[in-house]
Amino acid sequence: MNKTADRIAAVAFLALGALFMVESLRISKSAYGSAVGPNVFPFLLGLVLVFLSIKLLLETRRYSEATSEKQARQYKKFLVIFIAAIFYAGLLEMVGYVITTFLFLVIGFQTMEKGALWKSIALAASFSLGVYGLYVKLLQGTLPSWPIWFQ
Amino acid sequence: MDTLSFLLEGFQTALQPHNLLFAFIGVLIGTAVGVLPGIGPMSGVALLIPVTASMTAGLSPEQAAASSIILLAGVYYGAMYGGSTTSILLNTPGESSSVVTTLDGYQMARQGRAGAALAIAAIGSFVAGIVSLIGLVLLAEPLSNVALKFGPAEYFSLMLLGLAAVSGLAGKSMTKAWIMTVFGLLLSTIGLDNVSGVARFTYNISYLYGGLEFLTVAVGLFALGEVFKSILHNEMNDGDIAKIGRILPTKSDLKESAGPIARGSLLGFFIGVLPGAGATLASFFSYILEKKISKHPEKFGQGTIAGVAAPESANNGASGGAMIPLLTLGIPGSGTTAILMGALIMYNVQPGPLLFDEHPAVAWGLIASMFIGNVMLLILNMPLVKLFAKIIQTPTKYLLPLIIAISIFGVYAVQVTTFDVFLLLAFGLLGYWLAEHDYPLAPLVLGLVLGPMIENNMRRALTASNGDYLVFVEKPISLVLLVIALLWIAVPFFMKLRGKTVIVNEDM
Incomplete structure (x- = not known):
């Protein structure tokens, strides 16, 4: 597995999760006749994504370096x-x-x-x-x- | 007897001339997709959704849905037949589910028995297809009756189980699979909220109010992603194609493969029913099983016919079995069935327990058409296999730009905005990059398809319980489903911790 690529991805997903959390705070919280507004589900998902990205970031520390096998790309x-x-x-x-x-x-x-x-x-x-x-x-x-x- | 009369009605739908034509086109393209390395069943089905949408434009919604799904499902199981051809003739699997077939299939081809191997693969696929369809017919009613008793809390937990199963088995890293699942779920929240009508994450871009179109995302991720990979990695199909020779298998060939075909069909069917475990795992397990119980295990890998018969039956059995959770529960167990589900939803047909009551023509028409399609495939694949082998030689330099053009045409024809075409190209890049770095794409699509339903059921359950989150563990069925979901994640995790290797689905 590619260490650099996964680190970039982890940071990107971390930012994305955080963005969804912050932005879902701006969504109206109330929904008539419903206890749960439209903001809850995306907020929870954003939170999970943040946790998963941190987990991936931690996992990249255990990757071995000797995997870079450069192939010709067109x-x-x-x-x-x-x-x-x-x-x-x-x-x-x-x-x-x-x-x-x-x-x-x-x-x-x-x-x-x-x-x-x-x-x-x-x-x-x-x-x-x-x-x-x-x-x-x-x-x-x-x-x-x-x-x-x-x- | 009810089931039988429904099935007969299904045959009435499936035997309408235009539906016969659709089934034929489906299995024909499916076989071609299976034969061509580089286009898997997922991208094949995704690519054809817009094409079928435009072909069925003149029909009534119900008929259009039935005809389209007949064609798309034909591509799905047709690809399982076609995948064996390149495995045997070229030693290059056309699909990941035919990887095991190369072991003995190519050896047989080198010994000049390619024709027999291809014939047994087709016969095994046919038997397995019929076995899994009978299972589907028998299990469809009882399973959907059980599922009808489910409330929103149970549904929410069931869908979580579906996600857990697919994410637990997909790809090399479970973390990556889960990231993809959650990413897919998040993307599904873009657009107008179903319940309250509030716009979420749209930033006043009018194209986003309807949400990200499933079709655009699927075609981009799978079809364009694979094309970009083929261009970048300069994947050209060269290599010598083995001579096919005599096609009809001998009596001893048939006798030797009868057992493996029967076992492979049943095993494949049951593995297919389980969400997450797809055709690839089924073919793999059935090969191991045959090797274990064989009297001559040393012959495996040297070109024994059982090593072709068993996995090829199993992968077809699995593709039939995978239709069960899709049709009866509304839970797709793999990437390809998720795409089929997305296609059904496009036609306002919601797969799930109500499907058999609300749209019997679609459900039973599809099942009946699969019987007919399997017969067509047997006919197509036995005498015409030499013709299909020619498809392998289609020059990639023409094929790849044409796939891009078909993708762009398809998305534009359905959406009629260039915004979606740009989105398509962006998702193509994303799909290439993610797949290149071992991020599995199937969970993403699954999350995107299941997202709105999971959210709706969650909110309905919470509304009924006045916002009490314990409702999901207080209902017994829901609790059981959640526990199974948890085990599905935990067991492979602990097995990995103890140093055991866990078999995963590389591609679904």
């Missing part, structure tokens, strides 16, 4: 795809489903492995148009179709 590939996904989500309603999906998939395919560009384009086009046709035309679903400035 951070670059991942970042490109993740940032592309963020742009995909952000532009979805403005530019429409078909174009954003097509672009995201082409970028995704090419990032995973360069080459065979035409195959990527064909697959991305058939997926984005296929989903759009099936969902919007056949099943009458709602998707932002084309760029807003086209309409």
